[in-house]
Amino acid sequence: MFSGIFIDRPRLAVVISLVITIAGLVAMQQIPVAQFPNIVPPQVSVTASYAGASAEVVEAAVGQPLESRVVGVDNMIYMKSTSGNDGSYALTITFAVGTNHDLNTVNVQNRVSLAEAQLPQEVRSQGIQVTKKSSAILQLIAFTSSQESHDQLFLSNYATINVIDRLKRVPGVGDVQLLTPSDYSMRIWVDPQRLADFGMTPADIINALRAQNIQAAIGRIGSQPALPDQRFQLTVQTQGRLSSVEEFGNVVVRADPGGSFVRVRDVARVELAARLSEQQGRQDGSPAAVIGIYQAPGGNAIASAEAVRGLLDEAKKQFPEGMDYKITYDTTVFVAESIHEVIKTLVEAFALVVIVVFIFLGSLRATIIPLIAVPVSLVGTFAVMMAMGYSANTVSLLALVLAIGIVVDDAIV
Numbered sequence: 038m039f040s041g042i043f044i045d046r047p048r049l050a051v052v053i054s055l056v057i058t059i060a061g062l063v064a065m066q067q068i069p070v071a072q073f074p075n076i077v078p079p080q081v082s083v084t085a086s087y088a089g090a091s092a093e094v095v096e097a098a099v100g101q102p103l104e105s106r107v108v109g110v111d112n113m114i115y116m117k118s119t120s121g122n123d124g125s126y127a128l129t130i131t132f133a134v135g136t137n138h139d140l141n142t143v144n145v146q147n148r149v150s151l152a153e154a155q156l157p158q159e160v161r162s163q164g165i166q167v168t169k170k171s172s173a174i175l176q177l178i179a180f181t182s183s184q185e186s187h188d189q190l191f192l193s194n195y196a197t198i199n200v201i202d203r204l205k206r207v208p209g210v211g212d213v214q215l216l217t218p219s220d221y222s223m224r225i226w227v228d229p230q231r232l233a234d235f236g237m238t239p240a241d242i243i244n245a246l247r248a249q250n251i252q253a254a255i256g257r258i259g260s261q262p263a264l265p266d267q268r269f270q271l272t273v274q275t276q277g278r279l280s281s282v283e284e285f286g287n288v289v290v291r292a293d294p295g296g297s298f299v300r301v302r303d304v305a306r307v308e309l310a311a312r313l314s315e316q317q318g319r320q321d322g323s324p325a326a327v328i329g330i331y332q333a334p335g336g337n338a339i340a341s342a343e344a345v346r347g348l349l350d351e352a353k354k355q356f357p358e359g360m361d362y363k364i365t366y367d368t369t370v371f372v373a374e375s376i377h378e379v380i381k382t383l384v385e386a387f388a389l390v391v392i393v394v395f396i397f398l399g400s401l402r403a404t405i406i407p408l409i410a411v412p413v414s415l416v417g418t419f420a421v422m423m424a425m426g427y428s429a430n431t432v433s434l435l436a437l438v439l440a441i442g443i444v445v446d447d448a449i450v
Contacts, residue, residue: 054413061416068419069428070337070372078114079138079334080170081145083107083128085156086163095120102155103128103165107148112136123313129170138334142169169212173332176342177216177366178349179320180328184359189318190311192326192360193219200352201328207344209336216327222312223285231304237290242301245290250279282307320363327365339376342369375434379441386411386441414444 042049083103087095100118107116107130116130132141146167153161180192180200197215204213227239255273279285286302293299301307318325330345332338349362356362390411394404418437419429427433 054409057417057420058413060420061418064419064423065416068423069334070339070430077173078134079132079136079141081130081132081138081142082166082168082170083130083145083149084166084168085126085160087124087126087157087160088163090124092120092122095124095126098157099126099160100128102152103149106152107145110141110144110148112141138169142167173211173334174329174366175210175332175338175368176330176345176364178328178330178345178362179318179325179365180360180362181320181323181325182357182360183323184357187324187357187360189217189324189326190219190221192324193217193311194221195357195360196326196328199355200349203348203352204328204330204345207341207348209333209338209341210330210345211333211336212331214329214331216329217316217318217325218313219311219316219326220313221309223279223282224308224310224312225285225301226306226308228304228306235291235299235304237299237304241290242305245288245301246285249288250285252277282309320365338369338372342367371431372429375431376429379434379438382438382441383411383415386444411441411444415441 044050085099085103087099090098096118100120103126104116104118107128110130112132114131114133116128118126118128120126130141130145149165149167153165156165180196182192193215197220201213201215204210225242227242232238232241253275255275258271258273259267259269279288286300286307288301289298290301290304291299318327320327332341346364353362387408390407391404394407395401398404415437418440422429422433
């Protein structure tokens with residue numbers, strides 16, 4: 038029999054057992070840890086904005102040109118799009134399981150670039166974002182504050198500037214998204230009656246802002262070739278883009294021959310406020326900025342979650358007074374509990390083997406043999422799982438618990 042080879046050659050059996058155990062221990066440190074197996078197909082998201090347009094206009098002006106170019110991209114399974122009455126457009130392309138996420142993103146980006154010439158100028162000026170979309174959410178984090186002056190707009194901007202970029206650098210984190218975006222923007226509320234009195238339209242205000250809110254490269258004074266007595270070189274600096282409510286209000290919309298001016302503040306109300314107000318975040322009734330953290334393919338969920346907690350604890354030291362964070366959803370809790378149950382089952386199995394073998398055989402030496410065989414087979418399982426591309430998740434750990442029972446039975450026999 039095959040088992041006779043190892044019975045007659047105990048040293049060979051010991052060496053093979055050591056190799057299997059070492060390989061399993063190494064794999065346990067490297068194997069990806071996740072809540073579920075990697076069975077969700079990768080997705081790429083394309084988002085754009087057409088301010089002021091209805092859902093029908095967005096679909097016709099933005100959706101159709103993009104979708105006609107993107108459809109049929111390599112490894113695509115299907116795609117779906119959403120057009121909103123707020124001018125937003127979102128296209129999600131789903132690819133075959135196992136395909137390269139980065140390559141899929143590049144292929145979609147190339148298709149989108151071909152469609153940009155057919156899109157309205159307003160859409161192109163806002164930018165078209167092509168990003169990897171991960172459905173493997175790791176954690177949800179809510180930033181709140183006890184200070185009434187810290188509204189959602191303040192919290193969202195603080196998280197964007199001081200936290201999100203740092204979270205993206207955490208090993209194992211694939212993406213970090215602000216689920217309640219509220220960027221600071223200069224909002225101009227036009228008075229239609231005042232515009233009509235001056236014989237103007239909103240397009241006049243837009244054109245004036247485009248012409249006067251620019252970052253101009255003026256040049257230098259005294260650069261070569263220059264006169265022989267030129268001794269200095271001076272770089273000309275301008276004021277640059279407008280940055281305050283007063284500066285935007287002073288933009289000249291129309292200048293009459295008589296010397297009078299019509300400024301933005303004469304026909305509109307200018308304020309510094311949130312760019313979008315449709316999405317609101319609340320935590321225990323208080324305004325909150327909510328961040329979603331997504332796991333990278335092949336990442337260790339538990340290690341990544343611990344690193345995120347450590348980073349947030351470090352960042353909390355610099356939070357404004359009254360500001361705090363709370364992890365409202367954490368998938369690693371289930372994974373950690375599953376690992377705890379596997380360890381618990383393994384300990385119980387060891388105890389069962391020792392008791393049964395010692396009672397029926399009455400020999401401590403005979404008891405040691407199955408006690409060694411059980412950990413070798415179970416630890417070596419992780420090496421096989423890693424070689425086959427599996428991850429340590431709730432499903433595979435459940436299978437491992439079931440396998441423990443089989444291994445224990447064989448060890449006793």
